[in-house]
Amino acid sequence: MTLSRELQETLKRSYEQAKARRHEFITLEHILLELTYDPDASEVLTGCGVDLERLRTSLEDFIDENMPPVDSEYLPEPQYSAGSHYVLRLAAMHAESADKQQIDGGTYSSQCSGWMSLTPCIF
Amino acid sequence: MTERDIKRSDRDGELLTEKRARLKRPDMYRIVLLNDDYTPREFVVWVLMRIFYKGQEESTRIMLEAHTAGRSTVGVYTYDVATTKITQVDKLAKEYEHPLKCILEVEGGGEYQ
Numbered sequence: 001m002t003l004s005r006e007l008q009e010t011l012k013r014s015y016e017q018a019k020a021r022r023h024e025f026i027t028l029e030h031i032l033l034e035l036t037y038d039p040d041a042s043e044v045l046t047g048c049g050v051d052l053e054r055l056r057t058s059l060e061d062f063i064d065e066n067m068p069p070v071d072s073e074y075l076p077e078p079q080y081s082a083g084s085h086y087v088l089r090l091a092a093m094h095a096e097s098a099d100k101q102q103i104d105g106g107t108y109s110s111q112c113s114g115w116m117s118l119t120p121c122i123f
Numbered sequence: 124m125t126e127r128d129i130k131r132s133d134r135d136g137e138l139l140t141e142k143r144a145r146l147k148r149p150d151m152y153r154i155v156l157l158n159d160d161y162t163p164r165e166f167v168v169w170v171l172m173r174i175f176y177k178g179q180e181e182s183t184r185i186m187l188e189a190h191t192a193g194r195s196t197v198g199v200y201t202y203d204v205a206t207t208k209i210t211q212v213d214k215l216a217k218e219y220e221h222p223l224k225c226i227l228e229v230e231g232g233g234e235y236q
Contacts, residue, residue, distance in 0.1 A: 024176075027203045066151065066201050072176045082210055083203035115203070 001092050004104035010038040018078035022069035025081040029067075032112055033059040041105030083115045090114045151230040152205040154197040156189045162221040164190070170223065171197065174211050199230050 014030040035041035036052045045052060090111040091103045164186055171182035175197055188195035209225050216223040
């Protein structure tokens with residue numbers, strides 16, 4: 001099972017975002033924010049009636065309010081959070097059962113609710 | 124219209140209501156450090172500094188509070204961040220063979236917009 005080229009780019013942008021904000025984790029919020037720019041994911045999200053611009057603003061606000069930058073001289077490389085790993089596993093299972101060879105942004109975004117539903121999300 | 128007809132029309136009819144989604148801010152979660160009689164104080168302080176990026180003084184304060192009161196709040200985080208940090212604490216505690224334990228408690232969210 002591999003990741004689509006677009007999803008790899010999206011995950012890379014999430015990592016860069018987390019690093020630029022001095023965050024220690026690449027959380028689902030970071031990934032979801034970048035998924036709104038991913039061609040496959042944005043198609044799925046728009047198809048579900050999501051207003052991408054509003055989702056971006058909500059996520060930006062949420063990240064700024066609730067994830068302060070790490071206040072330390074030593075900052076390790078951002079790591080994927082427990083939620084990001086969990087959703088990736090869900091996406092892999094979903095792709096497997098749909099007989100797909102690749103996990104793309106659409107599959108990843110559709111599985112986000114599997115974790116997000118634990119915390120009533122803002123979208 | 125008889126009473127029976129009214130009841131039937133109630134059953135058959137469909138009430139049209141405008142659906143309005145209510146949005147809620149996600150809950151925040153408190154990580155609470157629990158006291159135990161076996162984990163060395165130095166290890167607890169080291170974990171607080173390493174995983175929670177607390178300063179030496181604050182880490183010592185949190186450790187002493189847990190020691191005397193049985194529990195102490197380490198911080199308030201989003202669900203994803205909190206669970207990841209707890210996993211990291213469990214992993215370190217297991218690696219160094221200490222029974223150190225942190226738990227999650229809901230801090231409470233709020234209405235959104």
